Amino acid sequence: MTNVTVVDLLREATAAVRAKDRPRTRELLLEATRLDPRNETAWQWLAGVADSPAEALRALESILSLNPNNEKAKVAVGPARL
Numbered sequence: 001m002t003n004v005t006v007v008d009l010l011r012e013a014t015a016a017v018r019a020k021d022r023p024r025t026r027e028l029l030l031e032a033t034r035l036d037p038r039n040e041t042a043w044q045w046l047a048g049v050a051d052s053p054a055e056a057l058r059a060l061e062s063i064l065s066l067n068p069n070n071e072k073a074k075v076a077v078g079p080a081r082l
Contacts, residue, residue, distance in 0.1 A: 006036045013045060025049050033062070040066055047076065056080050 009032040016025040026049045032042035043063045050056035057080040063073040 006032050006039055006042065009035070010042060010045075022049055026051065033059075037062070038066055040070065044070075044072065047073075047080075053080055 013028040047059035
């Protein structure tokens with residue numbers, strides 16, 4: 001699959017957020033991160049809709065492995081570890 005598909009998934013996830021459909025949002029973001037594991041945006045959003053603190057932590061750590069200077073992830077990773 002191409003990056004365009006990931007962009008489409010992110011658009012669909014945005015629509016799912018607006019519809020307050022958290023399970024669909026999470027499903028779309030999981031698919032986006034599978035297709036493009038280097039997509040910081042998808043990981044960031046996934047951290048926000050994670051089903052558990054452990055899942056949120058994995059997403060935040062993925063962001064930081066891609067971009068150690070991501071300020072949002074650096075701030076959020078501490079509380080997620082608790």
